[in-house]
Amino acid sequence: MKKIITILISFFLLSCQGQKKEEEKNSKKETSTSEVSSKSDNTKNLLQLTKINCYEESTESTNYTLNCKNFTVSNTLIEGSDQNRYELITFVFNDIEKAIIRKINNEDLETSSPIVYFSNTSKNYIIFFPINGENHFGWKLYLYKNKVLYPLGQRVLYWKPDYEESNINYSDILKIYETGDNILVQIPSKYIIKNDNDYQNYPNYLDGKYYEKEEKSYFEFSISKIEYYKKYKNGLFEGDYNKMINNKIIDLIK
Template structure:
């Protein structure tokens, strides 16, 4: 019986190895078949943070902080296109991770946009990633990362170190490992900022966000939420914020 049990255990181990190899191959395939997204040049008209206004080719983006009648604080980020006005609403009570003016990328069709909102801090950085498709703003995911100590005091610019790609219904953020503490355990202080698959290849680290089953809003355990303001109101997820 012990011999039979051992054979079963060996088969399980062999199966795990095969599954692991398949997963690794899928990761390598994803990384090797990347389509680079094009960064859109946007001009920043107002830099009186936390408020901003930037003008891009087909739209402009601005934000405002709302002290609402319900005593909550919100950030409203408005996108004005030629044919439609859309907005992201974020409930930001007690939120220490503030975003900066976004970096905008266009897809190969120039119809969809990836909006990358930097998150800035003393020792950490990260992003909120949005996908604009069919006139809906989808929150794809968010991530908090930590600078390696030698880069904490530097003036590194997100645009200088990151690349964003499309691959097999995924949006992938690529960052050189030399700048970041790559171990995910370092992010445990921000459990709500742990989205996206994470892996590395060579001297790069990759964060992968699926575009297959996107939702137009997110709600978090700490009571915060964000998403497409128009869709959330029309579907009675939230009331009009006054």
């Protein structure tokens, strides 16, 4: 009789454990589904930023001058007295002059004249710098907020062979959105190679979260906790020149 009771108790305990495991499994599934839904929700309630019309003065050198409403953008390549190479990108507004400084040397990729976007909601500017290079390379992304220039992040992208030789450029297909504390860069997925072994040659160029939805590729950058400069392990840096000097992050470039 005792043996029968022991068997029944053991069977009951095993049944409870099995039910508990099944409940935990279902709970994990719900959590996973919730995370996916939450991630997809980042592409809802988006506010599209307005692209600012700018006129680029013709130039035969690597330098450029961009005339936009309310400000101008120009760049200068500098061979420093310390034998390093820098790029200074100057923004001249009606009430203030700001600059981005980049230590570029031979390891970084230079950029061409930017595409500028404006938020009618937050009144901030997003500045998209295409990277110079063949095959429609990636970009550097900046935020101009409260008279400070913030580097948000950078990506390296290769376009699919069908579009490498085309006349299409970022200005034609790019859309910039804001949602909450995030900025989203949207590019149709058909243009870009999502995974390329050559990415490993640019280890500092995979900033931002990446995901896809409805044949669109999204690159998400947070603006809630950002610094006005970035320094990389290879000794390169970039950021708001004025604030970096005032806070003694770097010395005046000569």
